[in-house]
Structures are given as structure tokens and as C-alpha cells.
Amino acid sequence: MSARPLTVLIHTCAALLAAGCLAATCRTGLEERPTALAFGVLVTVGELSRWTGARVREAAPLAAAGALSYALLGEDAGHSTHHGAPQVVAVVLAAALLGSVPHLARGHGPELDHLARRVLTVGFAAVCFQPLYSRGVFDAWRGPAYALLLLALLALTALCDAVLAAALAHSRTGWPFGPLLRDELHALLGIGSAVCATGAVMALAVAVVGLWALPVFSLPLLLTQLSFRRYAAVRTTYRQTIASLARATEIAGYTPAGHALRVASLCRAVGRDLGLTRPELSVLEHAALMHDIGQLSLVDPVPAGATAVLPTAEQRRIALLGGAVVRQTGVDSAVAVVVERQADPYREQPVAARIVRAVNAYEEKARDAGPGGPLTALEELRLATAEQYAPDVVESLARVLARDSLTLPAAG
Amino acid sequence: MEAVPRRARAYVASTALGALLCLLPLPATRTSWSAVALLALLYAACEQAAARWRVAGTFYPVLLAGAFLLPPSAAALVALPGALFSRADQRPRTLRRGRRAAQLVLGVWAASAVHGALGGRDAVVASDFPYALVPAGAAVLAFCLVLTALDGGLRALTERVPLRRAWRGLFARSLAPVAVHGLAGLMMAVLWRSPYGPVAALLVLLPMCVSWWAFAQYHRERAAHQATIRALVQAVDIKDEYTRGHSERVGQASMMIARELGMDDERVEVLRFAGILHDVGKLGVPTRLLRKDGPLTPEERRVIELHPEYGHEMVRGIGFLGEARAAVLHHHERLDGSGYPYGLVGTQIPESARVVAVADAFDAMTSTRSYRRARPVPVALQELERCAGSQFDPRMVTALVRALVRDGWHPAVTAQEEPRVPAPPAPVAAPARAHR
Numbered sequence: 001m002s003a004r005p006l007t008v009l010i011h012t013c014a015a016l017l018a019a020g021c022l023a024a025t026c027r028t029g030l031e032e033r034p035t036a037l038a039f040g041v042l043v044t045v046g047e048l049s050r051w052t053g054a055r056v057r058e059a060a061p062l063a064a065a066g067a068l069s070y071a072l073l074g075e076d077a078g079h080s081t082h083h084g085a086p087q088v089v090a091v092v093l094a095a096a097l098l099g100s101v102p103h104l105a106r107g108h109g110p111e112l113d114h115l116a117r118r119v120l121t122v123g124f125a126a127v128c129f130q131p132l133y134s135r136g137v138f139d140a141w142r143g144p145a146y147a148l149l150l151l152a153l154l155a156l157t158a159l160c161d162a163v164l165a166a167a168l169a170h171s172r173t174g175w176p177f178g179p180l181l182r183d184e185l186h187a188l189l190g191i192g193s194a195v196c197a198t199g200a201v202m203a204l205a206v207a208v209v210g211l212w213a214l215p216v217f218s219l220p221l222l223l224t225q226l227s228f229r230r231y232a233a234v235r236t237t238y239r240q241t242i243a244s245l246a247r248a249t250e251i252a253g254y255t256p257a258g259h260a261l262r263v264a265s266l267c268r269a270v271g272r273d274l275g276l277t278r279p280e281l282s283v284l285e286h287a288a289l290m291h292d293i294g295q296l297s298l299v300d301p302v303p304a305g306a307t308a309v310l311p312t313a314e315q316r317r318i319a320l321l322g323g324a325v326v327r328q329t330g331v332d333s334a335v336a337v338v339v340e341r342q343a344d345p346y347r348e349q350p351v352a353a354r355i356v357r358a359v360n361a362y363e364e365k366a367r368d369a370g371p372g373g374p375l376t377a378l379e380e381l382r383l384a385t386a387e388q389y390a391p392d393v394v395e396s397l398a399r400v401l402a403r404d405s406l407t408l409p410a411a412g
Numbered sequence: 413m414e415a416v417p418r419r420a421r422a423y424v425a426s427t428a429l430g431a432l433l434c435l436l437p438l439p440a441t442r443t444s445w446s447a448v449a450l451l452a453l454l455y456a457a458c459e460q461a462a463a464r465w466r467v468a469g470t471f472y473p474v475l476l477a478g479a480f481l482l483p484p485s486a487a488a489l490v491a492l493p494g495a496l497f498s499r500a501d502q503r504p505r506t507l508r509r510g511r512r513a514a515q516l517v518l519g520v521w522a523a524s525a526v527h528g529a530l531g532g533r534d535a536v537v538a539s540d541f542p543y544a545l546v547p548a549g550a551a552v553l554a555f556c557l558v559l560t561a562l563d564g565g566l567r568a569l570t571e572r573v574p575l576r577r578a579w580r581g582l583f584a585r586s587l588a589p590v591a592v593h594g595l596a597g598l599m600m601a602v603l604w605r606s607p608y609g610p611v612a613a614l615l616v617l618l619p620m621c622v623s624w625w626a627f628a629q630y631h632r633e634r635a636a637h638q639a640t641i642r643a644l645v646q647a648v649d650i651k652d653e654y655t656r657g658h659s660e661r662v663g664q665a666s667m668m669i670a671r672e673l674g675m676d677d678e679r680v681e682v683l684r685f686a687g688i689l690h691d692v693g694k695l696g697v698p699t700r701l702l703r704k705d706g707p708l709t710p711e712e713r714r715v716i717e718l719h720p721e722y723g724h725e726m727v728r729g730i731g732f733l734g735e736a737r738a739a740v741l742h743h744h745e746r747l748d749g750s751g752y753p754y755g756l757v758g759t760q761i762p763e764s765a766r767v768v769a770v771a772d773a774f775d776a777m778t779s780t781r782s783y784r785r786a787r788p789v790p791v792a793l794q795e796l797e798r799c800a801g802s803q804f805d806p807r808m809v810t811a812l813v814r815a816l817v818r819d820g821w822h823p824a825v826t827a828q829e830e831p832r833v834p835a836p837p838a839p840v841a842a843p844a845r846a847h848r
Contacts, residue, residue: 147609190625201599205599224620226623237732241637244729245644248695252695
């Protein structure tokens with residue numbers, strides 16, 4: 001994929017910051033080596049236990065919390081620390097690089113985005129805290145107020161991280177920035193808050209009891225990480241199952257092979273373009289995968305599974321049958337509603353059902369129509385925007401097709 | 413609901429008496445009552461949150477932090493309000509709540525007493541690490557011992573399980589989670605006594621809560637997932653209404669065979685899925701053929717015999733099904749090689765497929781089909797034994813016979829399924845037929 005200006009800008013900033021901090025640290029040498037080593041080990045272990053594969057918000061919560069607590073560390077067992085912001089960034093960078101060696105060795109590419117975010121957010125927290133702390137600005141904040149101050153700083157850092165993550169995702173995928181930022185902020189409530197709280201607690205606990213606090217408190221966070229990993233794993237198998245259910249109609253010969261998957265991926269892209277939230281997107285994707293399931297109740301298949309050319313009454317009957325099947329599956333009932341209403345006139349439909357209807361019709365019309373198929377199909381959809389297909393959905397579909405060159409294998 | 417045995421009531425009453433004895437020295441105790449109130453409130457809030465998220469299990473860090481901070485009777489008081497007002501799913505609710513409260517009071521009291529006796533409270537105030545870990549570890553051990561001993565005692569009384577067996581499993585399972593909660597509780601206690609005060613201690617709870625929430629999500633998602641597997645099966649029912657409930661029953665019989673063969677729980681679960689999904693490939697067979705009354709032509713028979721391959725094609729993408737996928741593909745193979753699709757012989761047939769084949773044949777014989785009535789269980793077993801060796805693996809047949817002799821055959825009847833009666837047309841399928 002070609003490099004985009006925003007990504008290049010963020011990576012350059014991170015690289016400059018990292019280089020500057022490394023140079024400064026090399027000149028002055030490491031202060032308080034045991035502390036630096038302990039936090040370095042913590043971040044390395046956190047990166048090593050990072051999970052790859054499943055798409056999750058914070059892949060290495062332990063490493064993130066460790067890095068943030070080092071950035072906000074003011075005391076060690078009652079003695080003031082003297083490491084400055086450059087040393088924080090240098091130690092975290094070295095540890096993160098070390099921790100990603102096995103991932104590199106296993107053939108996962110270097111995750112530059114991940115590294116850039118880590119360096120920039122840790123740099124932000126350290127620059128906000130360390131210089132002011134060493135100048136004694138925080139001396140007036142004692143006791144509980146100090147704990148709250150750390151928490152506020154971490155919240156600010158988390159916000160910055162969310163903006164960075166959304167900007168990187170926007171630049172990489174071209175999806176609109178607003179919904180991406182909203183998703184990132186929403187995720188802060190989940191594992192993001194756990195990471196922030198752990199960062200604050202570790203900094204405070206090290207201030208009270210010294211480095212012993214690190215192993216004692218990493219264990220509960222490891223537990224958090226484990227629960228999230230299991231959650232992600234079961235989500236993955238769930239998706240596999242729904243995809244298999246979707247293929248039932250293909251194996252039964254009711255729909256052409258790959259139809260459900262193509263409709264689902266195109267629906268997801270259109271949903272993103274229209275700014276749907278993450279839960280809405282997952283409902284949309286599941287509904288798109290299962291949109292043809294009602295055809296299983298037909299005694300004889302519809303020719304080529306093309307429901308878009310059937311009379312409206314017949315389309316709605318099949319949609320209702322499909323909804324009834326989906327309702328039995330224990331999937332979110334929102335999915336059943338989308339499947340049921342996929343053949344209604346668009347003004348009465350929920351957004352997800354509009355998307356499924358338009359994308360399904362496009363896929364059916366374009367798939368066997370040769371090289372000019374996609375354009376003709378889009379034109380047909382545009383002509384039917386009076387009643388059947390929502391105009392904004394059709395336009396969004398056109399944008400997605402133009403941007404990602406998502407043409408069909410048969411046509412492209 | 414069955415009545416609660418009298419000895420169980422007596423057991424709970426004596427536990428409650430013990431708990432009261434623990435709380436008796438309270439008026440003479442000198443402690444920070446505001447800390448007790450705050451911790452009790454926190455614990456009660458956590459219990460309520462657990463009820464809302466439907467998490468099984470208890471949130472121990474607050475209780476253990478109380479045990480590390482307060483003298484025994486005050487620490488025990490922390491558990492009381494939260495446990496008394498907690499949610500009980502099953503009746504009798506009052507008895508259950510009372511039992512829970514009494515157990516927790518006793519457990520926390522014991523933990524706090526052990527912790528105090530080892531000088532743990534001074535270690536917490538002085539944040540004397542690593543020594544503080546020793547009394548905390550001992551307290552966690554005591555807490556876990558008391559709770560599991562009380563639970564095990566009740567189980568031994570009501571279910572007549574030997575006491576040792578009831579207790580050992582419980583203890584081994586709960587020690588690790590309680591230990592992690594104990595570490596969080598220790599951190600809470602240390603921060604509570606530090607200059608940063610209770611505010612910092614509260615922060616410790618946040619990651620624990622998030623982990624807990626993720627755990628609850630995991631269970632919800634897993635339940636949804638299993639419902640979806642069922643849906644795969646119901647999709648078959650839509651097409652072939654005479655076999656309604658057949659898949660579930662084959663799942664149950666496969667599970668019985670697997671248990672009898674001494675397989676571990678995970679494998680038993682996979683084999684249950686194998687039984688449930690074995691006919692999923694019938695989705696690929698034209699509905700007209702499945703619903704045809706009367707004899708099939710050889711041509712039609714060949715089409716129906718494709719269903720194991722269709723089924724395998726469908727489920728091969730579902731990773732967690734493991735060897736159940738092989739069972740779907742090979743459940744019509746016969747030991748003498750005359751089966752399909754590949755005509756495998758003897759041990760070439762995967763073990764899971766041999767289990768499902770027996771379960772499938774058994775249920776086919778004991779349930780009513782359109783073309784014949786159901787046979788009684790003993791007749792079906794005789795028939796299976798006659799074909800053991802040529803068609804079925806004798807090991808599996810013996811296992812099924814043994815399991816049936818011991819437990820009997822009680823196929824689960826769910827709300828929508830009436831397996832013994834020729835099923836009425838499925839509500840979903842009805843419009844399709846009317847339209848035909």
C-alpha cells in the first residue's frame with residue numbers, strides 16, 4: 001500500500017522524538033539503573049505476551065501500563081527519582097524493540113504504527129510530568145490529590161493516544177475520521193481505563209513499596225489480558241460459525257459460491273463509509289452473511305439465488321422466513337430484524353437493512369454481467385432509488401467501489 | 413423444586429451460629445469504623461454489579477483487602493451486608509443468602525486472624541516487602557480452605573459425595589483465582605495505608621472489574637455461539653421435518669458413549685457437537701428428496717449419500733470443532749468397508765466417526781419415522797450387537813449398552829421438540845409447503 005502523508009508525518013515525528021531521546025540519554029547516561037532495568041523488563045515481557053492475529057484495541061496492555069507508569073514515576077520507595085523524559089522514551093523504545101524480536105522472527109511484519117504510537121504517547125506523558133516534577137511544581141499536591149493528578153494526566157494521554165490511533169487508521173484505510181475517533185474513545189472505557197488505572201497504581205505503588213510492586217501488580221493485569229484474549233478467541237470462532245451457516249445456502253445450491261462473503265465484506269465497507277459504530281457494523285456483517293438463509297425453506301431453489309429480480313411480495317416472504325431462522329440462532333435480535341426487513345421499501349427500513357438490500361442487489365446484478373457489469377448495475381440501482389434503494393447508500397456504494405477498486409472477480 | 417433436606421438446614425444454621433460467634437467481639441473492637449463502612453459499601457456495590465453482568469463467582473479483592481487492614485471481627489463485618497443483599501438465582505433464596513453470608517464471614521474472619529497472627533497488619537502499614545507477602549499468602553490459603561471446606565461439607569451432606577472428593581476438587585480449582593485476588597487485595601491494603609489513601613486503593617479495583625467484565629462477555633458470547641451451532645441443525649430440521657430432535661439425541665448418545673469410554677471432558681463436548689452436527693450436510697440435498705415418501709431410486713440414493721461430504725464442506729471452517737469434523741465426514745463408514753463416502757475399513761475410520769455411527773443408528777431405530785414405528789430400546793440394542801464387528805465398532809456398542817443399563821435413555825425434550833411423536837410441520841417451513 002502506498003504511504004499516505006499523515007502516516008508519514010506521524011512516523012517521522014515518532015522517529016525524531018526517539019532519536020533525540022536516545023541521543024540525550026547516551027550523552028548523560030542512565031540514571032537509577034535498577035529501576036530502568038525493572039521497567040524495561042516489564043515492558044519487554046508485556047510486548048512478548050502481546051497477542052497477534054485477532055484485531056483488538058490494545059494488543060499489549062501490560063506493556064502499555066508499564067511504560068505509562070515509568071513515565072509518571074516520581075518516587076521509588078520514598079526517594080525521589082531523577083530520570084528525565086528522554087530516558088523514559090529511550091528505555092521504553094529499547095524494551096519495545098527487544099520485545100518485538102520474536103514477533104518479527106515469526107514473520108509478522110514490523111508494526112511501525114504500534115511502535116510510533118507507543119513512543120509518542122509515552123513521550124507525551126513523560127514530557128508533561130517529569131520536567132514539572134523535578135522542578136517541584138507538584139510539591140503542593142500531596143496525598144490523594146497526587147493520585148488524582150496522575151489519573152488526570154493519564155486520561156489526557158489516553159485521549160491523545162485515541163486521536164493518534166484514529167488518525168493512523170484514517171490515513172491507512174481512508175475511512176472517515178469522526179466515527180473512527182468515536183470508536184477509539186468508546187474503547188477507552190473498556191481495556192483503556194484498565195490500562196490507565198494500572199499505570200497510575202503501579203507508579204503510586206512503586207513510590208510506596210519500591211520495585212516489589214511491579215511483579216505483585218502485573219499478575220492481576222495479566223489476568224485481565226487473559227480474559228480479553230479468551231473473549232477475542234470466542235468472538236473469532238463465533239464469526240467462523242456464522243460464516244459456515246451462511247455457506248449452507250451455497251452448498252444447498254440456492255446461491256452461488258462466495259455470494260454471502262462478498263456481500264458481507266462490501267456491506268462492511270459501505271457501513272464504514274456511512275459512519276456506523278462498531279456494534280452496528282458487527283450486526284450489519286452478521287445480517288449480510290445470513291441474508292439469504294430464508295431460501296433454505298424453499299422447496300425449489302430460486303434460479304441462481306437472485307432474489308433481487310423476484311416480485312416484491314415473494315422477496316418479502318423469503319426475508320421473513322430468513323428472519324425466523326435467524327431468530328432461532330440466538331444471534332443478537334437486531335440481526336434478525338435486518339434480515340427480515342431487507343426487502344421493504346427503503347424509507348421503512350433500518351440503515352443496516354438498506355445497506356444489505358442495495359449491496360445484495362448490486363452483487364447479484366454485477367456478478368455475471370461481464371466487464372461493464374459493475375457500472376451497469378450501479379446505474380440500475382440509481383434508477384431505482386425512488387422506492388427500492390436508499391440514494392445515500394447507493395452513492396456510498398459507488399464511492400467505496402471507486403476507492404477500493406472492489407470489483408468482482410468475474411468482472412475485474 | 414425438591415425440599416431442602418433437614419440436615420442441610422441444620423448445617424446452614426450451625427454455620428450461621430459460627431459466623432455470629434465471629435462477629436460477637438465487635439462492640440469491644442477498636443477500629444476505624446469509616447473504613448469498615450466504606451469497604452462494606454464497596455463490596456455490596458461489586459456484588460450488585462456482578463448480578464447485573466450475570467457473572468458467576470465472587471469479587472474477593474475488597475474482602476481480602478478488609479482482612480489485611482482490619483481486625484478479624486471488623487473484617488468479617490465487611491462481608492455481611494453485601495452477601496445478605498446479593499442475588500440468589502434459585503430458591504430457597506433466604507437460605508442461600510444466609511449460607512453465603514455465613515461462609516464469607518467465617519472465611520474472612522479466618523483470613524484476618526491468620527494475617528494478624530503473622531504480623532501482617534504491621535507489615536502492611538510499614539509496606540515491608542517482600543515480608544508482607546508471607547502473611548498475605550497464609551491468609552489467602554486460610555480463606556480458601558475455610559470456604560471450600562464449608563462448601564464441600566454441604567455437598568457431602570446433600571449429594572452424599574465422599575467428603576474428601578467433594579473438597580479436593582473445589583480447593584484445587586479456587587486457589588489460583590483467589591490468590592490473584594489476594595495480590596490485588598494486598599495492593600489495595602498497602603495503598604490504603606499509604607499517604608495516597610483510599611482513592612489510590614480504589615484504582616486497584618478498576619482493572620479487576622474490567623477483567624471481570626471481559627469474563628462475563630466471554631460467557632455470553634460462548635452461549636450465543638452454542639445457540640448458533642444449534643441453528644445449523646435447525647436449518648436441517650426446516651428441510652427434513654421427520655428427523656426433528658434426531659440431531660440433539662444423537663449428540664446425547666455420542667456424549668454417553670464418550671463418557672463411558674473415559675474420554676476427558678473436552679473431548680466429550682466435541683463428540684456431542686459431532687453428534688449434533690452429523691447430518692448438517694442434508695442441507696445440500698434437495699428438499700424434494702428428503703421429503704419423498706416411498707422407496708428411492710438408486711440415482712436418488714446416490715444424491716442423498718453425498719450428505720457427509722456436503723456436511724464436511726460446511727463445518728471444515730469452524731476451528732474449534734476439531735475431530736467432530738472428521739465424524740461428520742465419516743459417520744456412514746462401516747467397519748467392513750462397505751460404507752460411504754470412502755469405504756474406509758476398521759481403524760482407518762476415525763474414532764469420533766465410529767462413536768457417532770453407533771449413536772446415529774441407535775436413535776434412528778428408537779424413534780418413529782414416516783415409514784415405520786419406533787422400536788423399543790432393548791430390541792435396538794440387540795440389533796446393534798448383531799451388527800457389531802461388521803458395521804459398528806464393538807467397543808462403542810458395548811459402551812452404549814453399559815451406559816444405557818446404568819442411566820437409562822432419557823432423551824432431552826426441549827420446549828420446541830417432541831421427539832417421540834411424528835412432529836408437526838415446523839412453523840418456519842409451513843408457509844413454504846402451503847405455497848408449493
